[in-house]
Amino acid sequence: MKAVDSNIVKSLPTGCLVSTCDNSGAKMLKVFSVKGHNTVKGKSPAAGVGDMVMASVVKGRPDVRKTVVMAVIVRQKKEYKRSDGTRVKFEDNAAVVLKDEKGNPKGTLFKGAIAKEATEKWPGIAKLARIVV
Numbered sequence: 001m002k003a004v005d006s007n008i009v010k011s012l013p014t015g016c017l018v019s020t021c022d023n024s025g026a027k028m029l030k031v032f033s034v035k036g037h038n039t040v041k042g043k044s045p046a047a048g049v050g051d052m053v054m055a056s057v058v059k060g061r062p063d064v065r066k067t068v069v070m071a072v073i074v075r076q077k078k079e080y081k082r083s084d085g086t087r088v089k090f091e092d093n094a095a096v097v098l099k100d101e102k103g104n105p106k107g108t109l110f111k112g113a114i115a116k117e118a119t120e121k122w123p124g125i126a127k128l129a130r131i132v133v
Contacts, residue, residue, distance in 0.1 A: 006080060006081065006082040006083050006117055007080065007081050007083075008048040008049050008050065008080045008117060009048055009076075009078050009079070009080045010046035010047060010048040010051075011046065011048060011076050011077070011078035012031060012046055012047045012048065012053075012073060012076060012093060013031075013044050013045075013046040013047075014031055014032055014033065014034065014044050014045055014046070015030070015031065015032070015044075016030070016031050016093070017029070017030055017031075017058065018030075018031060018055070018071075018073070018093050018094065018095045019092060019093065019094055019095075020060075020071070020094065020095055020096065020097055020107075021074065021075070021094040021095070021096060021110055021111045021112050021114075022096050022097060022105060022106070022107030022108075022109065022110050022111070023107040023108060023109045024064070024097040024105075024106040024107040025060050025061040025063070025064040026057040026059075026060040026061075026064050026069065026097050027059040027060045028057070028058045028059035028060070029055035029056065029057060029058065029069070029071055029095055029097075030055055030056050030058050031047060031053045031054075031055045032054060032055060032056060033045070033053065033054040034046065034047045034051055034052075034053050034054075035051070035052040035053065035054065035070075036052070037051070047073050048073060048076060048078075048080065049073055049074065049075065049076050049080065049115045049117050049118055050072065050073065050074075050115070050117045050118045050120075050121040050122070051072070051073050052070060052071070052072050052098070052103075053070070053071050053072075053073060053095070054068060054069075054070060054071075055068070055069055055070075055071050055095070056068050056069075057069060069097050069098070069106075070097075070098040070100075070101065071095040071096060071097050071098060072095060072096050072098060072103065072118060072121075072122055072125060073093070073094075073095050073118070074094055074095060074096050074110075074114045074115055074118045074125065075090040075091075075092060075093060075094040075112070075113065075114070075115060076089070076090060076093050076115075077089060077090060077091070077092060077093055088115065088133065090113065090115070090133075094112065096110065096114075096118075096125055098124075102124065103122040103123065103124040103125065104124040105124055105125055105128060107128075108128065109128070110125075110128055110129055110130065112131070113131040113132070113133045114129040114131065114132055114133070115132075115133060116132055116133060119132050
């Protein structure tokens with residue numbers, strides 16, 4: 001897990017609903033914690049592209065529902081700026097469900113584009129990503 005050289009806006013606060021873009025069985029996640037995030041007292045932590053979050057499965061297969069999973073945010077609607085000056089934004093907010101803390105994804109197929117920042121930070125996701133933006 002290496003540092004990202006772009007200024008990613010943290011636009012997904014705790015309590016938000018995020019769809020998944022893999023075939024892990026989960027369809028919708030509710031974020032309740034951001035791993036490794038420090039905030040000022042009174043502010044709620046928020047996540048951006050490439051951040052690991054703890055989430056509960058709200059929609060999905062019956063055996064996966066109501067479980068706590070780790071996930072990585074791979075797309076966000078809010079525009080952010082890269083170090084070369086380009087600005088990136090996606091159509092939706094999306095996450096990938098993880099199997100372990102090392103960053104290995106639970107699913108075997110990703111739908112849609114994956115942000116370059118997420119693939120640089122998490123090599124397990126980069127192996128399965130077909131479209132990297």
